[in-house]
Amino acid sequence: MIERYLVAASSYAQDIDNLILLIAVLVGFWLVLCEVVFFYFIWRFRARDGHKAEYVSGENKAHKRWITIPHLLVLVCDVFIIYGAVRVWVNVKQTLPPPDATVRVIGQQWAWTFVHPGADGKLDTADDIAKIDELHVEVGKTYHYELSARDVLHSFSVPVFRLKQDAVPGRIIRGWFEPTKTGEYSVQCAEICGMGHGLMGARIMIETPGEHAAWVAGQKPLSLASAR
Amino acid sequence: MATADITTDAHHHHEQTFWSKYVFSTDHKMIAMQYMFTGMFMAAIGGFMAYVFRMQLAFPGMEVPLFGLVGPNDYNALITNHGTIMIFWVAMPVLIAAFGNFLIPLMIGCDDMVFPKINRLSYQIFLLSAVILLISLAVPGGGFAGAWTAYPPLSAQAQYSGTALGSTLWLVAVALEFVAFLLGGINFVTTAMNSRAPGMKMYDIPMVIWMIVIASVLFMASVGPLIAGAIMLFMDQVVGTGFYDPARGGDPVLWQHLFWFFGHPEVYVVLLPALGITADIMCVFARKKLFAYRTALWTVFGTGILSFTVWAHHQFVAGIDPRMAHIFTVTTLLISIPIAELCFIYIATLYGGSITLSTPMLWALAFVAEFLIGGVTGIFLGASGADIYFHDTYFVLAHFHYTFFPIAIIGTFAGITMWFPKMFGRYMSEFWGKVHFWGTVIPFNIIFIPLFFLGTIGQHRRIYDYTNFPELSLPWMQDLRQLATVALIVMLLFQFIFLINMFYSMFRGKKAPKNPWRANTLEWTTESPPPHGNWPEGLPEVYRGPYEYSTPGRDEDYWPQNVPS
Amino acid sequence: MRPIANTRSAAGIPTGRLAVWWVVASEIVIFGGLLASYVMHRLAHPAWAEQAMHTNVWAGGFNTLVLLTSSLSAVLAHKAAEEGDGPKAARLLGYTMLGGAMFVVVKAFEWTAEIQAGYTITSSTFWSFYYSAAGLHGLHVIGGVVIMGFVAAAARRNEELHRVELIGIYWHFVDIVWIFLFPLLYIAK
Numbered sequence: 004m005i006e007r008y009l010v011a012a013s014s015y016a017q018d019i020d021n022l023i024l025l026i027a028v029l030v031g032f033w034l035v036l037c038e039v040v041f042f043y044f045i046w047r048f049r050a051r052d053g054h055k056a057e058y059v060s061g062e063n064k065a066h067k068r069w070i071t072i073p074h075l076l077v078l079v080c081d082v083f084i085i086y087g088a089v090r091v092w093v094n095v096k097q098t099l100p101p102p103d104a105t106v107r108v109i110g111q112q113w114a115w116t117f118v119h120p121g122a123d124g125k126l127d128t129a130d131d132i133a134k135i136d137e138l139h140v141e142v143g144k145t146y147h148y149e150l151s152a153r154d155v156l157h158s159f160s161v162p163v164f165r166l167k168q169d170a171v172p173g174r175i176i177r178g179w180f181e182p183t184k185t186g187e188y189s190v191q192c193a194e195i196c197g198m199g200h201g202l203m204g205a206r207i208m209i210e211t212p213g214e215h216a217a218w219v220a221g222q223k224p225l226s227l228a229s230a231r
Numbered sequence: 232m233a234t235a236d237i238t239t240d241a242h243h244h245h246e247q248t249f250w251s252k253y254v255f256s257t258d259h260k261m262i263a264m265q266y267m268f269t270g271m272f273m274a275a276i277g278g279f280m281a282y283v284f285r286m287q288l289a290f291p292g293m294e295v296p297l298f299g300l301v302g303p304n305d306y307n308a309l310i311t312n313h314g315t316i317m318i319f320w321v322a323m324p325v326l327i328a329a330f331g332n333f334l335i336p337l338m339i340g341c342d343d344m345v346f347p348k349i350n351r352l353s354y355q356i357f358l359l360s361a362v363i364l365l366i367s368l369a370v371p372g373g374g375f376a377g378a379w380t381a382y383p384p385l386s387a388q389a390q391y392s393g394t395a396l397g398s399t400l401w402l403v404a405v406a407l408e409f410v411a412f413l414l415g416g417i418n419f420v421t422t423a424m425n426s427r428a429p430g431m432k433m434y435d436i437p438m439v440i441w442m443i444v445i446a447s448v449l450f451m452a453s454v455g456p457l458i459a460g461a462i463m464l465f466m467d468q469v470v471g472t473g474f475y476d477p478a479r480g481g482d483p484v485l486w487q488h489l490f491w492f493f494g495h496p497e498v499y500v501v502l503l504p505a506l507g508i509t510a511d512i513m514c515v516f517a518r519k520k521l522f523a524y525r526t527a528l529w530t531v532f533g534t535g536i537l538s539f540t541v542w543a544h545h546q547f548v549a550g551i552d553p554r555m556a557h558i559f560t561v562t563t564l565l566i567s568i569p570i571a572e573l574c575f576i577y578i579a580t581l582y583g584g585s586i587t588l589s590t591p592m593l594w595a596l597a598f599v600a601e602f603l604i605g606g607v608t609g610i611f612l613g614a615s616g617a618d619i620y621f622h623d624t625y626f627v628l629a630h631f632h633y634t635f636f637p638i639a640i641i642g643t644f645a646g647i648t649m650w651f652p653k654m655f656g657r658y659m660s661e662f663w664g665k666v667h668f669w670g671t672v673i674p675f676n677i678i679f680i681p682l683f684f685l686g687t688i689g690q691h692r693r694i695y696d697y698t699n700f701p702e703l704s705l706p707w708m709q710d711l712r713q714l715a716t717v718a719l720i721v722m723l724l725f726q727f728i729f730l731i732n733m734f735y736s737m738f739r740g741k742k743a744p745k746n747p748w749r750a751n752t753l754e755w756t757t758e759s760p761p762p763h764g765n766w767p768e769g770l771p772e773v774y775r776g777p778y779e780y781s782t783p784g785r786d787e788d789y790w791p792q793n794v795p796s
Numbered sequence: 797m798r799p800i801a802n803t804r805s806a807a808g809i810p811t812g813r814l815a816v817w818w819v820v821a822s823e824i825v826i827f828g829g830l831l832a833s834y835v836m837h838r839l840a841h842p843a844w845a846e847q848a849m850h851t852n853v854w855a856g857g858f859n860t861l862v863l864l865t866s867s868l869s870a871v872l873a874h875k876a877a878e879e880g881d882g883p884k885a886a887r888l889l890g891y892t893m894l895g896g897a898m899f900v901v902v903k904a905f906e907w908t909a910e911i912q913a914g915y916t917i918t919s920s921t922f923w924s925f926y927y928s929a930a931g932l933h934g935l936h937v938i939g940g941v942v943i944m945g946f947v948a949a950a951a952r953r954n955e956e957l958h959r960v961e962l963i964g965i966y967w968h969f970v971d972i973v974w975i976f977l978f979p980l981l982y983i984a985k
Binding site: 005008009018019022023026027029030031033034037038040041042044045048049050051054056057058059060061062066067069070073074077078081084085087088089090091092095097112154155158160162166167168169170171172173174188191192193194195196197198199200202204 | 377383388392517521523524525548549553554556561574575579580582585587588599600603607608610611615617621623688693694696700702703783788
């Protein structure tokens with residue numbers, strides 16, 4: 004559903020889309036049902052001459068059935084949604100599959116700094132590549148991110164990954180993603196961070212192994228001290 | 232003191248000056264009017280802010296008529312104060328304070344609030360808070376621009392926000408508003424508990440009174456931690472402490488917990504009065520007893536208690552322990568049970584009725600139809616897995632406008648059109664009332680349905696210009712934004728019809744009798760408008776519940792609460 | 797002029813007492829929020845124990861005693877008011893006010909010493925909590941003493957004697973807040 008307008012480019016994007024679809028179907032059913040019955044009643048029981056309303060207290064069992072049974076059915080739907088939500092959440096936020104590489108993501112007013120491991124695949128070595136507002140990753144590899152903020156709250160949001168995580172000053176938050184489609188996509192800051200919040204967009208380039216290696220080779224390693 | 236003394240005292244009419252009658256009155260009805268008109272004035276400001284920032288979104292960089300160029304900080308200040316005003320200075324004063332003040336004494340059959348002077352003080356503090364908020368918009372550096380949630384460090388440290396004075400004044404205004412509503416709430420709860428008419432038992436209280444009282448209790452129980460949080464934020468801003476500064480042993484996420492521990496019950500604080508208003512209106516215009524009154528009441532109690540356990544669903548991706556998300560997903564989805572139950576109760580109330588589509592009834596029905604959309608879209612956000620994607624997108628924005636708009640705007644219009652004859656002793660025009668109804672509800676949907684869609688495809692919130700995001704500035708997206716903006720302007724223009732209808736009817740409308748809607752509750756047994764003391768010839772007694780409509784064996788299809796059997 | 801509403805008692809509790817209980821309930825959540833925030837921070841920062849060493853446990857302990865004693869005279873004042881002895885209730889409330897004033901004076905000396913020793917509100921987040929929580933409590937003490945002054949003045953003329961009980965409930969609440977503050981801020985090392 005969402006995919007028609009926004010590429011699903013991470014290993015879990017499809018799971019999140021499916022969860023959204025599941026919720027849409029379940030709540031859509033109840034929404035349509037309620038609205039149809041509601042409007043039908045309004046039409047069916049409109050005031051007519053010589054017609055008196057019925058006296059229904061709704062307090063006896065026979066009447067109450069009409070609200071208790073639907074509400075038990077809602078509970079059943081809730082169980083399905085909870086199951087789906089927990090499953091996706093555990094996968095995206097609670098597990099950390101072994102990484103192929105780690106990138107450091109630093110939010111500050113009003114730009115993103117991305118520190119890529121250089122050719123050696125390790126952070127905090129001399130060949131690290133720090134880039135402003137530009138994140139380069141390789142398709143099909145599992146990445147960990149180390150998210151931090153220098154001043155106020157920011158939120159690292161990659162819509163094509165369906166990923167979002169707030170960056171909190173004073174903390175390093177770890178998470179993961181695995182890009183599955185190549186291309187250049189948008190990275191947003193999704194937490195208001197001051198005047199330039201609307202400018203705090205970055206780009207993510209998902210590259211084939213060959214392209215990525217060529218990009219790494221073409222970079223001059225930057226001084227680390229500024230990028231920690 | 233003997234009761235007789237007081238009654239003569241109430242009759243004792245001295246010369247009332249303009250000041251003692253309209254400004255320093257302790258009469259609950261006048262204080263209700265003060266709250267209502269202050270709320271409407273603030274709504275006009277909040278609506279104007281919406282117009283300005285929607286214009287900027289539809290036509291980025293345009294010089295907005297009546298405002299001028301919208302800079303990024305202006306934009307942030309506008310959205311921040313739009314949210315703050317609409318919740319704290321519109322929804323709360325009108326739904327709780329205005330209707331609470333007007334209806335509680337009249338519907339439970341007493342002459343005033345238990346503490347009239349505290350009631351007046353409550354309004355005066357509220358007015359002061361509104362003035363401070365308006366001043367905060369004009370100080371050097373600009374108004375507070377850190378979103379209505381005011382997350383630190385942005386809200387705590389002027390070096391990041393650039394609005395040192397604006398932030399502090401905003402915080403002081405919000406804190407004073409809380410104090411005003413604490414005083415008002417204590418008055419409401421005490422009055423409803425102690426001052427009911429003889430014979431009015433627990434299940435004889437009209438739903439709207441129950442709802443306002445439960446809302447006041449929810450407010451009192453939830454706002455404390457945020458007041459503590461606001462004190463800490465104030466110290467951070469002014470004294471230079473580091474409660475929310477991680478570099479000095481503080482924690483910015485603490486504020487989020489304190490804020491949402493209040494912020495989520497706050498949704499129910501404003502929802503419940505609107506639910507109560509619509510329940511009463513639906514019973515009157517469907518000529519039906521409320522379906523399962525006791526179940527409805529206990530369901531609301533349950534909702535209130537449950538609403539204290541869901542707050543962290545606002546913080547799924549905020550850096551909380553990921554294991555906590557499961558608890559809050561479960562509690563949040565559980566809250567759908569009582570709300571669904573209430574919805575079924577409302578639908579069942581219509582069953583077998585004799586429904587007249589008067590203006591108040593249209594508003595009440597629209598409330599249910601629209602709030603349902605707001606309710607079900609909340610499920611997406613309460614489900615942790617889906618919220619990873621939806622958090623802070625326009626989907627969230629559209630969702631809560633589909634809850635708050637029915638609550639604060641549709642619910643308010645339902646209440647005003649319902650009780651207008653009682654407030655002013657005259658009818659409003661039904662024709663213009665219906666024109667205004669359709670002119671408000673249709674554009675409302677045209678504003679927010681496109682925003683649901685834009686949010687679903689990744690448009691994030693609080694961005695003053697989407698041209699910085701190529702994926703979000705395709706021409707058809709811009710068309711949708713313009714559609715929403717045009718619908719908003721249409722909707723705002725239709726509000727003038729309401730204002731003209733209201734002020735014209737106040738002075739020139741058709742005179743209304745005591746009980747124009749043939750309703751059961753006590754306020755309809757006194758004059759329209761009620762005189763000082765409400766029932767000069769003696770306070771009423773109660774013999775039955777509020778919803779005895781179409782009772783079998785009676786000629787009339789209503790049975791007022793004060794008529795002895 | 798008192799409205800009839802104020803004289804009714806459908807819930808079986810006098811209106812004034814009911815309202816004061818609601819005031820206390822809403823105050824409990826304010827202090828509850830502040831103290832819960834403090835406890836969460838304290839658990840996350842064991843190093844604050846070292847800061848807490850520099851608080852004056854003797855001054856805090858003495859103040860605890862003063863407040864508890866002042867609550868006792870508030871109870872006796874309530875009893876006198878029940879018996880209709882307004883002047884006696886006023887005199888006993890006077891002792892309570894004296895206790896409140898002594899509490900504030902001791903606090904002033906204590907804080908002066910601490911500030912002179914370099915422990916100010918911005919020294920660390922422990923001291924921020926220390927001054928904020930005790931300061932908020934101190935404002936409640938001062939407010940209580942002022943209101944008590946009005947109540948006592950009326951009681952001396954045998955007027956509004958039911959208010960003696962109401963201010964007493966409030967005073968006990970202020971007392972109990974201190975019973976929580978004292979161990980949390982002073983003793984927990």
